[in-house]
Amino acid sequence: EKGNHRHFMAKEIYEQPEVVGHTLTQYLDMVAGKVRLPFEAKFDWQALSRLSVSACGTAYYAGLTAKYWFEKLARLPVEIDVASEFRYREAPLPKDGLALFVSQSGETADTLACLRYARQEQQHVLSVVNVTTSTIARESDVVAPTLAGPEIGVASTKAFTCQLTTLACLALAAARARGAITAEDEARHVQNLIALPGLMAKALELEPQIEALARELSKARDVLYLGRGTSFPMALEGALKLKEISYIHAEGYPAGELKHGPIALIDEAMPVIVIAPHDALFEKTASNMQEVAARGGRIILITDARGAAECGITPEATIVMPDMDPLFAPIVYALPIQMIAYQTAVFMGKDVDQPRNLAKSVTVE
Numbered sequence: 001e002k003g004n005h006r007h008f009m010a011k012e013i014y015e016q017p018e019v020v021g022h023t024l025t026q027y028l029d030m031v032a033g034k035v036r037l038p039f040e041a042k043f044d045w046q047a048l049s050r051l052s053v054s055a056c057g058t059a060y061y062a063g064l065t066a067k068y069w070f071e072k073l074a075r076l077p078v079e080i081d082v083a084s085e086f087r088y089r090e091a092p093l094p095k096d097g098l099a100l101f102v103s104q105s106g107e108t109a110d111t112l113a114c115l116r117y118a119r120q121e122q123q124h125v126l127s128v129v130n131v132t133t134s135t136i137a138r139e140s141d142v143v144a145p146t147l148a149g150p151e152i153g154v155a156s157t158k159a160f161t162c163q164l165t166t167l168a169c170l171a172l173a174a175a176r177a178r179g180a181i182t183a184e185d186e187a188r189h190v191q192n193l194i195a196l197p198g199l200m201a202k203a204l205e206l207e208p209q210i211e212a213l214a215r216e217l218s219k220a221r222d223v224l225y226l227g228r229g230t231s232f233p234m235a236l237e238g239a240l241k242l243k244e245i246s247y248i249h250a251e252g253y254p255a256g257e258l259k260h261g262p263i264a265l266i267d268e269a270m271p272v273i274v275i276a277p278h279d280a281l282f283e284k285t286a287s288n289m290q291e292v293a294a295r296g297g298r299i300i301l302i303t304d305a306r307g308a309a310e311c312g313i314t315p316e317a318t319i320v321m322p323d324m325d326p327l328f329a330p331i332v333y334a335l336p337i338q339m340i341a342y343q344t345a346v347f348m349g350k351d352v353d354q355p356r357n358l359a360k361s362v363t364v365e
C-alpha cells in the first residue's frame with residue numbers, strides 16, 4: 001500500500017527515519033551506550049587480517065561506505081568488489097577470513113555466486129540482508145538483518161540506509177572487539193547513531209526545495225556527482241539513482257579525480273552535484289568545486305550551514321543539511337540524493353517504481 005504517496009519510492013523514502021530507528025533498536029543498547037549485535041558472531045573480529053566484501057549496485061555502494069568505517073574505526077583492512085567481478089577473479093582469501101555480502105533481496109545471482117566461492121575457500125560468511133528467508137540468508141553462517149521491511153520500488157532507498165545503519169553498527173562492534181576504540185568513543189558514536197532518525201526527518205523537509213531544483217535538472221543531458229571520503233560512494237549512489245529512474249546520464253566521481261579527466265566535460269550545460277558536509281576533507285572538495293565554477297559549471301552543493309558559508313563560491317543551488325557528526329553523515333545525506341532522483345523522474349513523467357529494463361531482484365547473471 002502506498003498510503004498518501006504517489007509512488008512506493010516516495011513512501012519508502014519517507015519511511016526511512018522509522019526503519020533506520022527500528023534497525024538501530026536491534027543493534028544498540030541505547031541505555032548503556034553500546035553496540036549489541038542481535039546474533040552471536042561465530043568468528044573472532046580480532047583474529048581477522050582482512051574483510052572481503054562483495055555486492056551489486058546500491059548494496060555495493062553501502063559496502064563501499066562501510067569500508068571507510070571498518071578501516072577507520074576498527075583498523076580492519078577491507079577489500080571490496082562488485083560481485084560480478086569478484087566471482088570470476090579467483091581472489092586468494094586469507095585463512096579463517098571473513099566474507100561479507102550485502103543484499104536487499106538476498107537472491108542476487110552474482111552475490112550468491114561470491115558467497116558460494118567464499119564458502120568453498122573456507123571463509124566465514126556474514127551477510128547483511130533485508131529478506132531473511134532468502135537464499136543468501138540461508139547459506140550464510142551469520143545473518144545481520146536490515147529491518148527495512150518490504151521494499152517495492154525498484155530503486156533501492158530505505159534498504160540502502162538500513163544497510164548503512166547495520167554496517168555502521170557492525171563496524172563499531174568490530175572496533176570494540178579489536179580494541180580499536182575506547183568505551184567513551186563507542187558511547188559517543190552510539191549517541192551519533194541514535195540522532196540519525198531525527199536528522200533524517202529534518203532532511204525530508206528539504207523536499208520542496210529539491211522539487212524546484214528537479215525542474216532544472218530534468219533539462220540536463222548529463223549530470224556529474226562529486227564527493228570525497230564517504231561522500232564518494234554517495235556520489236556513485238546519486239548517479240545510479242538518477243540514471244535508473246530518470247534515464248539522464250549521470251556519473252559519480254571522487255572529487256579528487258576531477259582533474260584526471262572528467263573536468264574536460266564541464267561547461268555551462270553541465271550540472272555538477274557536490275556532496276560535501278563540512279568534514280575534515282571539506283576544503284579539498286571546495287577547491288575542486290572552485291575549479292568547476294571557474295569553467296562555468298553549474299554547481300548544486302549539498303552541505304551544512306558551515307559548508308555553505310565557507311565554500312568560496314556562489315553555487316546555483318545549495319541544499320543546506322542539518323548539522324551532524326560527519327562520520328555517519330552518509331546515512332542522512334542519502335536522502336536528498338534520493339529525492340533529487342525521485343523528483344526529477346516524476347517531473348519528467350517517468351515510471352519511478354518500475355523503470356524500464358530493470359527488475360527488483362536480479363536472479364540471473
Ligand code: M6R
Nearest residue numbers: 057058059103104105108155156
Ligand atoms: O537485492 P540486492 O541488494 O542484492 O540488489 C542489488 C542491486 O541489484 C540493486 O541495489 C540495484 O542496483 C537497485 N536497483 C539500485 O537502486
